[in-house]
Amino acid sequence: MSTFSRTFAQRNLLCTGSGEASQKTSRVGFLLLENFSLPCFTQSLDVLVTANVIQPGSVRVHTFSHSDAQVMSDLAIPIRPDTPFTDVRLAELDLMIICGGLRTSRTMPSWLTTLLHRLGxxxxxxxxxxxxxxxxxxxxxxxxxxxxxxxxxRMALSERSPNANVSMETLVVDRDRLTAATPAGAFRMMIQWLARVSGSKLADAVLDMLDYDQSRHRCAAQTRHPRLTGPLREVISLMESNLEDPLEPEQICHYVGLSQRQMQRLFREQLLTTPQKHYLQLRITEARRLIQNSSSSLADVALACGFVSSSHFSKCYSALFGYPPSREARHEL
Structure with a gap:
C-alpha cells in the first residue's frame, strides 16, 4: 500500500490513523464566571471537541461554576456546567481555565480566592x-x-500585579500558565496546549480541520526547510486551483518559469516528495473531504478531483487509505 507524504499524512490523520498516540486522556476544566466571554469559551472548546473526533479519548472536558448553576454568558446565552466541584477531584485536572469577560466583575469573591490558592x-x-x-x-x-x-x-493588571509581566499580545503560553485575551487567541492557546499534551500531529489535524485557510501551507513548512520558497508556493497554489482539470508538468513549469528539473528539485529538497505525488495526494485528500461532507456520487467526486476513470480513482484511493472510496464514512447532511 502507498503512503502519504509527511504533508498529507498529517492532513489525512482522521482517516489514516497515523496520529501520535496520546499517553493518557488529558482533563481540562473551564470555570465559568458570570458574563464570561462565550466566543472565547467556544473557540477553546471547539479545539478540544474536534480533537476527540479525530482521536477519541484525547481530552475530557469539565465545566464548572461556583454554585453548579447555569451561568449567563456575555451574549445572554446561559450555559449549565456539567460537573460539580464535588464530582471530580481538582487534582485530577491537567488544566483549569478561568473564563472571564468584558462585563465580568473584577471584584474577586472569597470562594474564588480560596479555590485559586488551592489550585496554585x-x-x-x-x-x-x-x-x-x-x-x-x-x-x-x-x-x-x-x-x-x-x-x-492591561493597565489595571499591571498595577495590581506588579510581579506579572503583562504582554501586549493576545496569547501567551508561559510554562504552566496559559492566557488569551481574544477568541482568536483562545483558539491558538488550545492548539498549543493540545500539541503539548497529545502531540503535534493531532494539533495539526485539528488546525487543518478548523482553520484551513491559515494552515494550508503550515504542515509543508514543518520540514527541514521551515519556509517554502516563492516558486514552490506558486506551484502548489496552481495545483490547488486546478484539481478538476489537473495541469501537466509542462504547463505548471511554463506558468511559474521553471524547468521540470528545477521543479523536481524544489519538491525533493523542501517537501521530500515529487510534484506528481504531491498533486495526486492533494486530489485524493480533496476527494476524501467531498465524500465525507457532500452527497455527491463517487463518480462526480472522481471527476471533480481530476479522475476521468472511476476505477483509477478507486485504485489510487485504496492505495493511500487502505480501503476503496465506497467504504468512506459520510457525515450526515
Missing part, C-alpha cells in the same frame, strides 16, 4: 480567557509569568 498548590496548569488573567494575578499566581489580558484591563 497543585501540579496543574492554569489558564485565563479574556480577563481571566486578572483573577490569577490577584491570587498571586502570575508572579514571574508573562500573561495576556484584554486591552481594557
Amino acid at each position: 498548590g497543585m501540579p496543574i496548569a492554569l489558564g485565563g480567557l479574556w480577563n481571566g488573567a486578572w483573577y490569577l494575578g490577584k491570587a498571586g499566581l502570575l508572579d514571574g509569568y508573562r500573561c495576556a489580558i484584554h486591552p481594557e484591563q
